[in-house]
Amino acid sequence: MLAQATFIDVPGPTVSAERRHAPSWAEARQLAYHCAGPLPPLNLRPADAIGRTLTANITASQDLPHYASSAMDGWAINGNGPWVMTTAGLPLSPGEASVIATGGLIPAGAAAVLRKESGVVVDGAGGARQLTLKPDAKLGETLPGRHIRPAGEEASAGEVLIPAGTLLNPAHIALAAVAGSDELQVQRKPSVAVVLTGSEVVTSGEPAPGQVRDAFGPQLDTVISQLGGEPRGQIRIGDSYDEWLAALAGGQAGSLPDVTITTGGTGKSGTDHFRDAIAALGGRLLLDGIAMRPGHPAVMAELPDGRFVIGLPGNPLAAMMALMTLGEPLLAALGNRPLQSAILMTSGADIDPDPGRTRLMPCTLVHDLVFPASHTGPGMMRGLAWADGYMAVPPAGAAAGTPVQVLPLPWTTSFSSEVRTRVPMV
Numbered sequence: 001m002l003a004q005a006t007f008i009d010v011p012g013p014t015v016s017a018e019r020r021h022a023p024s025w026a027e028a029r030q031l032a033y034h035c036a037g038p039l040p041p042l043n044l045r046p047a048d049a050i051g052r053t054l055t056a057n058i059t060a061s062q063d064l065p066h067y068a069s070s071a072m073d074g075w076a077i078n079g080n081g082p083w084v085m086t087t088a089g090l091p092l093s094p095g096e097a098s099v100i101a102t103g104g105l106i107p108a109g110a111a112a113v114l115r116k117e118s119g120v121v122v123d124g125a126g127g128a129r130q131l132t133l134k135p136d137a138k139l140g141e142t143l144p145g146r147h148i149r150p151a152g153e154e155a156s157a158g159e160v161l162i163p164a165g166t167l168l169n170p171a172h173i174a175l176a177a178v179a180g181s182d183e184l185q186v187q188r189k190p191s192v193a194v195v196l197t198g199s200e201v202v203t204s205g206e207p208a209p210g211q212v213r214d215a216f217g218p219q220l221d222t223v224i225s226q227l228g229g230e231p232r233g234q235i236r237i238g239d240s241y242d243e244w245l246a247a248l249a250g251g252q253a254g255s256l257p258d259v260t261i262t263t264g265g266t267g268k269s270g271t272d273h274f275r276d277a278i279a280a281l282g283g284r285l286l287l288d289g290i291a292m293r294p295g296h297p298a299v300m301a302e303l304p305d306g307r308f309v310i311g312l313p314g315n316p317l318a319a320m321m322a323l324m325t326l327g328e329p330l331l332a333a334l335g336n337r338p339l340q341s342a343i344l345m346t347s348g349a350d351i352d353p354d355p356g357r358t359r360l361m362p363c364t365l366v367h368d369l370v371f372p373a374s375h376t377g378p379g380m381m382r383g384l385a386w387a388d389g390y391m392a393v394p395p396a397g398a399a400a401g402t403p404v405q406v407l408p409l410p411w412t413t414s415f416s417s418e419v420r421t422r423v424p425m426v
């Protein structure tokens, strides 16, 4: 038997301390977002920082490039020629030239670089070798600055190359490396461990009556990554209180995760131990139930050391909708990202009222209309598997042709970007 949904007071901008009923879906999202702040940044080697958000500006510590160099293979020259060839790299006096390769340091005194195809070296008087301009050389080949890449051409020392807040792509990383960065300060991603509960859950083969194949283990690490977390491993436990207590205490190998997600056991039967284990560990429930369907038994708690625990109901679709409602905002807050906005779209179907609760319905997009998907019972995955997003239908329902809030799924970002270009966000 499940607990009646209750609300446990948490400081937050949108939730009244007087409220005692289950928070609405919108309040639960706000609460999950505002109960946590950004994790501190960390320093990473450039290659490891791709896909992270930069938290400190990268500035050019010196001019970029930091020395004038040749843009061509040929000769560094001083004057209009002919030139007496001298040793490469040494300062050039008027009338002198020396061999230089592309990227080579322009020697002092050199005013230009003559391309290899524009000159010819011949033996001159007294054994000296002499460089002369070919008759077919292009005009202006010896003008000052020709084929020289000046220092500071790309950036001046002190210039901001990549501002804090940038989501780093591979080219940003190359730019940072070229500018001499050995470490980049980036936003830390929340680490997320998963505790899969239920002695009836099996992980391979066809389940016997009374058993269920695990719907969470195969997908959760990927979804956690898509939500901006770092998967920290999964453990499986049965239905005993001691197993729950040990799992939430975090006695497993490695450092403790920022967030633990449990599956199943949110009810109040003899095998549902979420609340008792949290209490035994000195934690507090931040939220106990949400006025939504499916997923209403979802629970969220904070342990004394600051770790968060999200309890997802065992029914697979209910769990995923609860993960979107609580996990997405919490991981966004810890990762210093904005809360995902819902999009207003036009409902293609009449959806009945369901007083007192928001319905989260996997939906499909047909032209500019959204329709509830089929096969979306709380225990089903079939509807979600083909959905473009999910609708948050208010308790009053939605008539066909009227606006309804829609959110993308973590794996349907193309849906969200396509839609965002066409309709206003709320």
Ligand SMILES: Nc1nc2c(c(=O)[nH]1)N[C@H]1C(S)=C(S)[C@@H](COP(=O)(O)OP(=O)(O)OC[C@H]3O[C@@H](n4cnc5c(N)ncnc54)[C@H](O)[C@@H]3O)O[C@H]1N2
Binding pocket: 001, 002, 196, 197, 198, 200, 201, 212, 213, 214, 215, 216, 217, 263, 264, 265, 266, 267, 268, 272, 294, 295, 296, 297, 312, 313, 314, 315, 316, 318, 378
């Ligand atoms: N008397 C009441 N019973 C129930 C209520 C209620 O209000 N009163 N609510 C129902 C709803 S809604 C949900 S959701 C579930 C929540 O139950 P739990 O979170 O305690 O989850 P379990 O009882 O452990 O499991 C429920 C269901 O999910 C299956 N399950 C569990 N883990 C997995 C997994 N890894 N992969 C696939 N399926 C899984 C489990 O076998 C059960 O069938 O409570 C209802 N009952």
Ligand code: MOO
Binding pocket: 292, 293, 294, 295, 296, 297, 313, 315, 318, 319, 378, 379
């Ligand atoms: O809401 Mo349960 O969470 O419907 O399956």
